[in-house]
Amino acid sequence: MTVRVRFAPSPTGELHIGSVRTILYNYLFAKQNGGALVLRIEDTDQARLDPRALPSIYDGLHWLGIGWDEGPREGGPYGPYVQSERLPLYREHAQRLVDQGDAYFCFCSKERLDQLRAQQQARKELTRYDRFCRRIEPALAAERAARDPHVVRLKVPDAGVVAIDDLVHGKVEWQLATIEDQVLLKSDGFPTYHLAVVVDDHLMEVTHIIRGEEWLASVPKHILVYRAFGWDVPPMAHVPLVLGPDGKKLSKRHGATRVTEFREQGHLPEALVNYLALVGWAPGTEDEVFSLDDLIARWRIEQVQKAGGKWDVERLRWFGGVWMRRLSEDELARRLDGVLPPEWDRSVVRAAIPVIRERMEVLTQARDLIAFLFTDVAPEAPLLVAKKRTAEETRAALARATSALGALPAFGHAQVEDALKAVAMDLGWKQGDLNMPVRVAVTGTKVGPPLYESIELLGRERALARLERAETVLAG
RNA sequence: GGCCCGGUCGCCUAGUGGUCUAGGGCGUCUCCCUUUCAAGGAGAAGGUCACGGGUUCGAAUCCCGUCCGGGCUACCA
Incomplete structure (x- = not known):
């Protein structure tokens, strides 16, 4: 007898993350048994119908990579698949x-x-x-x-x-x-x-x-x-429920619960699937990073937990970082495409990926990480001044950095690094003490991708202009 | 209230009578690496396995009770 399982959401709201976990388990069970997964819409409560529900189920599951075999749109031998029909x-x-x-x-x-x-x-x-x-x-x-x-x-x-x-x-x-x-x-x-x-x-x-x-x-x-x-x-x-931090059934009052929200927040579908599978199931080994295919191979209904599990965004985010680093750079560039402003030059974005990838847990973080490449920065004097130095000393140091960078025959991150190291050496400053004001001058913030790469990405012209402006601010 | 389910570090969990001085991951903290932040590496703190009784030579693991939490209790799903 071939296995047939189903998931039967009632279209009363957008696809909920707790439903996804149950759907995922059904999907895994069907797949590993060579069976069929059926989508049935349980719209018997006519008063609570929500027109957004259906599209969010289709879009959400498609985004997550969870497919099924029979349903309202795909048809099948057991239809209709909508209860009102x-x-x-x-x-x-x-x-x-x-x-x-x-x-x-x-x-x-x-x-x-x-x-x-x-x-x-x-x-x-x-x-x-x-x-x-x-x-x-x-x-x-x-x-x-x-x-x-x-x-x-x-x-x-x-x-x-x-x-x-x-x-x-x-x-x-x-x-x-x-x-x-x-x-x-x-x-x-x-x-x-x-x-x-x-x-x-x-x-x-x-x-x-x-x-x-x-x-x-x-x-x-x-x-x-x-x-x-x-x-x-x-x-x-x-299967056990997905709980909010207070131990009650996860619901909107606990924060984001719609799949759409997680997608908008920039979570990777791989991370969501991986994390969700592990709320209520564990393989019994110490592995924990699983793709959908890994899960099909390893998940077992007998290993499903009896007790409910609390939703933990921190852990989800950690899986996000893991998957971010597993994506190829080109793939990450594709994922970022819809997240970043269309006017941002995609070749610049692509070039920045190696330095931002390991700093991201969700896609939306890329915006802050590389915004300095596309928008002007205007740092305030206090932020610019180097540790234990005066404004004037910092200004003079920046001036030397500016001319050193200006004199470079080639403008790669290695040359930038050599130049700034030489300046720090001349000054007798610790590298970090020089680099911080340079970083603030060039990127506008104290944290971000590696400095030398950031300067290379920015290009000589804009880097020098920002350094000069910082000098003016400090002089002013 | 009633019925049912559940209860291992803050969180996700491994563990099904002896190898458990209870293992891993997230988070936290320390150190290393280092141009910031990450990532990575090394470590630390954190659990009297809800509690109380049994059973047994031996229990997180079996039994009973208690407590706590949750789900359901609609012409909602």
């Missing part, structure tokens, strides 16, 4: 359960339900549906259903136990007495998640259900539905 299917199946006596029509109003809940709360009882409509004669209920608004509820047995052998948690079981008569079909004709997942996973021949742990609690309801239909329950794996 499968309504008749759910209706038929719900009807079948009613006909079999495993489900029933419920006509209770929102008001009655609210009131019931309030009363139960006041009495400190369990808040759950009182099965009021379960007592209605089936024939009468069917008749009413033809004209009155209604939902379909699952008839949960009063007693008994259901259990699964979860791939990550092991055996988990529930007393049916603690489960309420779940709504399966809503009054607007849409199914609830609980009906739709079961029907679709079965019809789409999904062989393994890998999803977030937030779904673990609804497993008994699903088992009951499978049972009522006489279907087999596929193996399930409830």
